Amino acid sequence: MAEEAVEVELSTQDLREVTAFAAACAEAVLEVFEADRPDDARPREAIGAAWEFARGGKRGKALRDTAWAALKAAKGADTPAGREAARAAMAAAGAAYLHPLPKATQVKHILGAAAHAARTAELLADDDPAVGADHVERAVGHATPGVVDVLTRYPAAPTGGGRVGELIRMLDEGLRR
Incomplete structure (x- = not known):
């Protein structure tokens, strides 16, 4: 029996590539949240922080804080679509925190923003x-070849997660083809 990997190999460039993909996916639906809550910049700030990291910035506390702030904004959105759009922004900033753990649950860090955008x-x-x-x-x-390469280092997306989970699995299957 083959021994299971203890860690997935991930470089900072891998994280930047995944985060850029996530930011682009979230950015595509940002206006949905902003139509709900035009005075709430938290999702826009999360996407901006994701882009900043993807383009060479630091992966620090500010990036993590914008992700949490976008999640709080999602809870205050007026419509289900607005909530999903803010969650896409949260997932974009959170993509930078993909862990090198060989667990299916990590696939959400790679594909969560795209799935929330599709749900929006x-x-x-x-x-x-x-x-x-x-x-x-x-x-x-x-998705770039780099995103697909990172994704295929992980097991297939896990079961569960409602409709967003289904969309993650659709994305996962499509990218692994």
Whole structure:
């Protein structure tokens, strides 16, 4: 029987690549949150911090704080779509904290922003799963080879997680093809 890896090899560049993908996915639905809460900049700040890290900035407390702030903003959103858009921003900033643990749950750090963005699109279309599937396919098409390489170092996405979990698994399967 093969021995299970103790750690997944991850470089800072790997983290930057994953974070850039997540930030782009979240940015695509940011206006949904901002239409709900135009005076709340927390999700925009989280995406900005994610981009800053992806482009060479530090992975520090400010990045983590913006992720938590975006999560708090999600809780205060007026609509389900606004909540999902803010969660996409939280996941974008959180992508920088992908852990080198060989666990399926880490896949959420890679694909969470894209899944929340797809769920946002579904909710805007009266909960139409075809719209979410289309959003997933576009995200798969925008993922760089570096993102796919990092993803394939981890086990397949875990079960559970409701509709966002289903979207994560769709993304995971699409990127591993």
